[in-house]
Amino acid sequence: EPEVTQTPSHQVTQMGQEVILRCVPISNHLYFYWYRQILGQKVEFLVSFYNNEISEKSEIFDDQFSVERPDGSNFTLKIRSTKLEDSAMYFCASSAYRGDTDTQYFGPGTRLTVL
Amino acid sequence: DAKTTQPNSMESNEEEPVHLPCNHSTISGTDYIHWYRQLPSQGPEYVIHGLTSNVNNRMASLAIAEDRKSSTLILHRATLRDAAVYYCILGTGNQFYFGTGTSLTVIP
Numbered sequence: 001e002p003e004v005t006q007t008p009s010h011q012v013t014q015m016g017q018e019v020i021l022r023c024v025p026i027s028n029h030l031y032f033y034w035y036r037q038i039l040g041q042k043v044e045f046l047v048s049f050y051n052n053e054i055s056e057k058s059e060i061f062d063d064q065f066s067v068e069r070p071d072g073s074n075f076t077l078k079i080r081s082t083k084l085e086d087s088a089m090y091f092c093a094s095s096a097y098r099g100d101t102d103t104q105y106f107g108p109g110t111r112l113t114v115l
Numbered sequence: 116d117a118k119t120t121q122p123n124s125m126e127s128n129e130e131e132p133v134h135l136p137c138n139h140s141t142i143s144g145t146d147y148i149h150w151y152r153q154l155p156s157q158g159p160e161y162v163i164h165g166l167t168s169n170v171n172n173r174m175a176s177l178a179i180a181e182d183r184k185s186s187t188l189i190l191h192r193a194t195l196r197d198a199a200v201y202y203c204i205l206g207t208g209n210q211f212y213f214g215t216g217t218s219l220t221v222i223p
Binding site for chain 1 (some may be wrong): 146147149151153157158159160161164202206207208209210211212213214215216
């Protein structure tokens, strides 16, 4: 069964450093998403991406964040200058159709620890 | 933001049916109702979704009230592997709003 994969599984970085989290969505999917979950808290939407552009973003997704689909398979989330409060699990998801009507398939997540 | 209300926790005995309720009184006519679950240290996993009619799949059943202001996820025979946090989500726009969900404990 196709699945969303994410790398790395755990990323440790120093405050102020840039990090790139990588995701490989399911191959025939057209919509891509990033969510995050701070330890012990709920899953929060960050951004959705379709047709090579951001379609929606939350208040969390400020200028420090960016997303890119650099080739036909990868979908990345970049945090330019990490803060302590960016420590969280980051989940990538993809869907074949619009996310509100279709199933979003989530990856296993990347645990980001900012020291 | 979540727009759904669920009990914080529920318990079920193994191999018995479980009914997980969700209230979504502000649902609009085009909002789909999605259910996901999250096992410890894993990403959310799709369970089922529907719009107006009741839905069945290999994992569960979804019963949607006639006025669509509430729904119930039904696990027909709970197993220990069903212990997870279950989220009821309204599909709004191109994103999901996760609430705090219902933490299901399955008692052997």
